Amino acid sequence: MQLDSFTTTFDDNHMRRWVLEYLWLTPALFIAGLTYSSYLATHQNPAFGGGLFLSMAEQIANQGYRFPRVVPQYTANGVPFAYPPLMFYCLAVLYDVFSVDLFVLTRYLPGLVTIASLIPFYLLSKELLRSPQRAGMASFVFAVTPAFVRWHFSAGGIVRAPAFLFSLAGVYTALRLFKTMSWRWVVPTAVWFTLTALTHPEYTVFLGLSIAVFTVTYARTARGFAYAAIVGICGIVLTVPWWGRIISIYSFENLVSASSTHGGLGGGLGVVVELFLGNPQSTATVSPSPQLYGVILLSLWYAIPIAGVAYLLAERRGFLPIWLLLVGAITGETRFIFVIGSLVTTIFVLDGAVPWITRLIEPVMTRQHTLIAVLLALSVFGANISTLYVSGAINEYEGSNSMPSFIDEHDHSAMQWTQRNVDQSAEFIVIGDAAEWFPYIANRTNLVGPWGVEWESSPVTYEWQYTAYQRISTTTTVEELNRNIALTATTPDYIYVPKGKYTVYGRKYNQRQSFISELQRSGEYRAVYQNREVIIFKRTTNTSVLNGG
Numbered sequence: 001m002q003l004d005s006f007t008t009t010f011d012d013n014h015m016r017r018w019v020l021e022y023l024w025l026t027p028a029l030f031i032a033g034l035t036y037s038s039y040l041a042t043h044q045n046p047a048f049g050g051g052l053f054l055s056m057a058e059q060i061a062n063q064g065y066r067f068p069r070v071v072p073q074y075t076a077n078g079v080p081f082a083y084p085p086l087m088f089y090c091l092a093v094l095y096d097v098f099s100v101d102l103f104v105l106t107r108y109l110p111g112l113v114t115i116a117s118l119i120p121f122y123l124l125s126k127e128l129l130r131s132p133q134r135a136g137m138a139s140f141v142f143a144v145t146p147a148f149v150r151w152h153f154s155a156g157g158i159v160r161a162p163a164f165l166f167s168l169a170g171v172y173t174a175l176r177l178f179k180t181m182s183w184r185w186v187v188p189t190a191v192w193f194t195l196t197a198l199t200h201p202e203y204t205v206f207l208g209l210s211i212a213v214f215t216v217t218y219a220r221t222a223r224g225f226a227y228a229a230i231v232g233i234c235g236i237v238l239t240v241p242w243w244g245r246i247i248s249i250y251s252f253e254n255l256v257s258a259s260s261t262h263g264g265l266g267g268g269l270g271v272v273v274e275l276f277l278g279n280p281q282s283t284a285t286v287s288p289s290p291q292l293y294g295v296i297l298l299s300l301w302y303a304i305p306i307a308g309v310a311y312l313l314a315e316r317r318g319f320l321p322i323w324l325l326l327v328g329a330i331t332g333e334t335r336f337i338f339v340i341g342s343l344v345t346t347i348f349v350l351d352g353a354v355p356w357i358t359r360l361i362e363p364v365m366t367r368q369h370t371l372i373a374v375l376l377a378l379s380v381f382g383a384n385i386s387t388l389y390v391s392g393a394i395n396e397y398e399g400s401n402s403m404p405s406f407i408d409e410h411d412h413s414a415m416q417w418t419q420r421n422v423d424q425s426a427e428f429i430v431i432g433d434a435a436e437w438f439p440y441i442a443n444r445t446n447l448v449g450p451w452g453v454e455w456e457s458s459p460v461t462y463e464w465q466y467t468a469y470q471r472i473s474t475t476t477t478v479e480e481l482n483r484n485i486a487l488t489a490t491t492p493d494y495i496y497v498p499k500g501k502y503t504v505y506g507r508k509y510n511q512r513q514s515f516i517s518e519l520q521r522s523g524e525y526r527a528v529y530q531n532r533e534v535i536i537f538k539r540t541t542n543t544s545v546l547n548g549g
Contacts, residue, residue: 024136025122031383032118032143036111039153039390039403045412046107047403048506049436050155052451054102056081057091058440065092067245071452073439075465076427076490079452082246082254084239086198087159102158103441110157113165117152118143120168125343127175128320134346137375142342144382146298146389146402147334153390154403163200166192167207168339174211177227178218186227190234197239206327206336208232213323253457297385298394305341308348320344349374404503406433407441410533414496415442417529418536422494429485429492431473432502432509434534447490448472473504478518478525495525495537 039047052074059068059081067085070078094100118139125135142148152161170192177185193211197204215228246254309321324340331337354374358367365373388394392401407415411434418428419442427445430438435449450466468488475481485492497519498511516535519525525537 021132022122024132025118025139027136027379028118028122028139028143029115031140031379031386032115032148034383035144035149035386035390036115036153038387039111039149040107042391043107043403043405044409045405045407046103046110046155047405048151048154048156049406049433049451050106050158051437051440052079053088053156053159054091054106055440056083056088057095057102060085060088060092061096065089069249073443073445074449074452076445076447080246080250080254080455082250082455083159083452084198084200084242086195087162091158106155106158110155110161111153113161114149114152114157117161117165117168120165120172121339121342124168124172124175125346127172127179128343129346134350137350138342138346140379141345141382142338144386145301145338145342146385146394147338149386149390150403151335155406159200160203163196163203164335166196166199167203170196170207171210171339174207174214174231175218177231178211178214178224181219181223181227186230190231190238193231193235194238197235198242202331202333202336204235205331206333206339209327209330210323213326217319251457254455297381297388301381301385304348305338305344308341308344308352311348311352312344317347320347349378401508404433404506404508406503407437408533410531411437411498412441413531414529414534414536418442418444418494418496421529426493427490428494428496429472429490430496431475432498432504433506434496434498434502435469435473438496447492448488470504474509476512476515478515478522481519482524493539494528495519495539497535497537499530499533499535 052071055073056068056071059071060066068081071081072078091102091105094105095102121142122135122139125138126132129135129138151157152164170189173185173189173192176182177189189211193204193207196207211228211231215224218224219227243255305324309324312318312321320340320343324337324344327340328337350371354367354371357374358365358370361370385394389402392403394402415434415438422442422444424444427447428438428442429448430446435446436451438444438446448465448468450462450469453462453465456462468484471484472481472488475484481495497516499516501508501510503509519535519537520527524540526540527535528538529536
C-alpha cells in the first residue's frame with residue numbers, strides 16, 4: 001500500500017514537472033497559431049508557387065505509383081522527375097485514395113506542419129540553453145522570425161515544411177547523440193536524416209552540416225566519428241531507391257546540377273556578408289507607411305542576432321557563431337541561419353542586453369523589472385513583425401509584398417477556361433509567376449519557365465530558362481515580345497498576359513496598358529479570352545521568325 005502511494009506520488013510529481021517544463025513552449029505555439037491565422041485571413045490563395053509539386057504527385061498517382069521519368073507540361077520537353085520523392089508519394093496517396101483537393105491542401109497543411117516543427121526546436125533549445133525558460137524564449141523568437149514562415153507556410157511548404165520538421169528533429173537527436181555518446185540515439189538520428197534526404201536536399205545539407213559541427217564540438221573521438229559515419233551511411237543506403245534511380249534514368253550530373261543553381265552550395269557567403277552589413281533583405285525598399293514601418297521593424301529584428309554573434313565572439317563563446325556562419329556560408333538560406341540565430345538572440349538578450357540595460361537604469365528599475373520590460377517589448381516587437389510579414393504588409397523584392405500569391409481568382413477562371421476550351425496539345429507562354437501554377441490548373445504546356453529545370457544535367461539549362469522567363473515576363477512591346485520568343489526557339493500557340501499587377505519571381509510589376517493595346521491592335525495576336533485581370537491571345541501567325549528571329 002505504501003509502495004503504491006509512493007509510486008502514485010512520484011508519477012504525479014513527474015507529470016507536474018513535465019507539464020510545467022513544456023508550458024514554456026506555449027507562447028511560441030500561440031504566436032505561431034496567430035501568425036498562421038493572419039496568413040489564412042489575408043491569403044485566399046496560397047503564397048508563392050506549388051503547382052509543380054502537385055503535378056508531380058498527380059503524375060505518380062496517374063502512373064500507378066511508378067517513379068515517373070519526367071514531369072510534363074513544364075517546358076516543351078518537361079522537367080526531370082529528380083526531386084526526393086517521399087512527400088510526393090504521400091500527396092499522391094491523399095489525392096488518389098482519399099480524393100483530397102491538393103490545391104486546398106497547400107493553403108492549410110504547410111502551416112500546421114510548420115507549427116509542429118517548434119516542438120523539436122524547443123527540445124534542441126532546451127538541450128543547448130540548458131533551461132526550459134530560455135528554450136521557450138528561443139522558440140518564441142524563432143516563431144516570429146519571417147524566415148520561419150516564408151517558405152514553410154506558403155504553397156511550397158507542402159514539401160518544405162515536413163523537411164523542416166524532419167531536419168529539426170534530426171538536429172535534436174544528433175545533438176543528443178554526440179553529447180551523450182549513447183548508441184540509442186544513433187537509430188533515430190539515422191531515421192530523421194533519411195526522411196529529410198527523401199524530402200528535400202537543402203534541408204539535408206543543413207542537417208548534415210549540423211551533424212558535422214556537433215561531431216567536431218562534442219565527440220572528436222574515433223567513436224564519435226564512427227557514429228557520424230553510421231548515420232551518413234544509413235542515409236545513403238536507405239535513399240538508394242531515389243538517387244540510384246535518378247542516376248540510372250538520367251546521370252550523376254543531374255544530381256550535381258541542382259546544387260549549382262539558386263546560388264549553389266557554398267554560395268551563401270554573400271548572404272552572410274549582407275546580414276552582417278545590416279541588410280539581410282538586400283532588395284527591401286523604403287516606401288511610405290505602413291510598409292516603411294514594416295521594413296524598419298524587420299531590419300531591427302535582424303540586427304539583434306548580428307549583435308548577438310558579436311557579443312558571443314567577444315565572450316569567447318564560439319560554438320553558436322561558428323555553426324551559424326558555416327550554415328550561412330554553405331546554404332545561404334535565412335531559414336537555416338535563423339534556427340541558430342534565434343538561440344543567439346536569446347543568449348544575447350538575457351546575458352548581454354538585460355544586464356547592460358540594468359546597469360544603466362538600476363536606480364530606476366531592478367534587474368527583474370528590466371527583464372520583464374525587455375521580454376514584453378521583444379514579444380510585441382516580434383508579434384508585429386510576424387503578422388505584418390505574413391499579411392504582405394512588409395515590402396521586399398523591389399517593393400513587392402512579402403508573401404505574394406502567384407495567382408488569384410481571375411487566374412483560376414482563365415486557367416479553367418483554358419482547360420475546357422483549348423486543345424490539349426496547345427502550347428502557351430505565360431507571362432508572370434502564374435506560369436508556375438498554369439500547367440497544374442490548366443493542364444496545358446507552359447514553354448518557358450525555370451521551375452524544375454534545376455534538375456537538368458547542366459546548370460546552363462536552368463540559367464537559360466530563368467533568363468528567357470524574366471525577359472518575356474517583363475516585355476513592354478509586341479516587337480520585344482516577338483524577339484524574346486524567337487530567342488527561345490519555341491512556337492507557342494497562345495500567350496497568357498496579366499492585365500494589372502503581377503509578379504515575376506516574386507517581384508511586383510504593373511502591366512502597361514499600352515502593351516495590351518498593342519497586342520489587341522496587332523494582326524499577329526487575337527484575344528480569345530479575357531476577364532478583369534487576365535487576357536489570353538492566340539497567335540495567328542508564326543511570329544517567332546519575325547523581327548530578326
